[in-house]
Amino acid sequence: MEGFTPDGEPERYETTTPTLYEWAGGRDALIRLLTIFYGHVLEDPLLEPVFRHMDAHHAEHVAVWLGEVFGGPAAYSGEHGGHAHMIGRHLGRGITEQQRRRWVSLLLDAADEAGLPADPEFRAAFAGYVEWGSRLAVLFSAPGAEPNPHEPVPHWDWTMPPWQPPAP
Numbered sequence: 385m386e387g388f389t390p391d392g393e394p395e396r397y398e399t400t401t402p403t404l405y406e407w408a409g410g411r412d413a414l415i416r417l418l419t420i421f422y423g424h425v426l427e428d429p430l431l432e433p434v435f436r437h438m439d440a441h442h443a444e445h446v447a448v449w450l451g452e453v454f455g456g457p458a459a460y461s462g463e464h465g466g467h468a469h470m471i472g473r474h475l476g477r478g479i480t481e482q483q484r485r486r487w488v489s490l491l492l493d494a495a496d497e498a499g500l501p502a503d504p505e506f507r508a509a510f511a512g513y514v515e516w517g518s519r520l521a522v523l524f525s526a527p528g529a530e531p532n533p534h535e536p537v538p539h540w541d542w543t544m545p546p547w548q549p550p551a552p
């Protein structure tokens with residue numbers, strides 16, 4: 385990475401950028417986030433009918449998915465059926481744009497409530513993924529959609545890495 389000395393001279397230094405998973409707080413933080421989120425989903429008139437019969441472990445499974453996407457353990461691929469399984473859970477559901485918007489809005493609110501890092505860099509990456517992924521969910525769920533089940537679980541990264549002080 386390149387920075388500048390106090391005299392304005394270029395200076396090179398090494399930093400290790402943490403994964404989004406680590407920055408978020410790891411598994412516990414994601415479980416807290418998704419538990420809070422799906423609690424609110426079930427109180428929401430637009431989303432409750434969609435999630436009324438969700439699996440008892442749904443929040444945990446989506447936390448594991450997000451963990452893998454954000455650079456944590458590849459546990460969704462290893463233990464939960466990977467990308468193909470996630471796609472299969474959305475097929476034929478006909479998710480509307482209004483429902484997608486509400487889903488995104490509640491998840492961003494839940495990030496505050498769960499105390500996820502509020503720095504602009506983390507939230508930009510988080511919101512970017514949620515916007516992208518939720519639009520894909522709408523496409524996967526549309527009548528006649530035939531998404532490719534062989535794709536791997538996506539990996540999301542910083543759009544703008546967090547600033548970290550140079551190593552001494």
Ligand code: HEM
Pocket residue numbers: 431434435437438439441442445446449464469470473474477479483484487488513514515516517518519521522
């Ligand atoms: C970034 C966006 C999204 C991600 C990452 C995501 C992720 C997932 C995953 C991983 C599963 C499978 C969970 C398991 O293995 O048991 C799932 C299921 C499901 N998703 Fe999504 N999803 C997204 C957006 C949405 C949206 C916008 C809706 C609807 C408004 C939705 C509705 C559902 C439903 C109804 C299920 C099945 C729940 C059950 O019966 O257990 N998803 N989602």
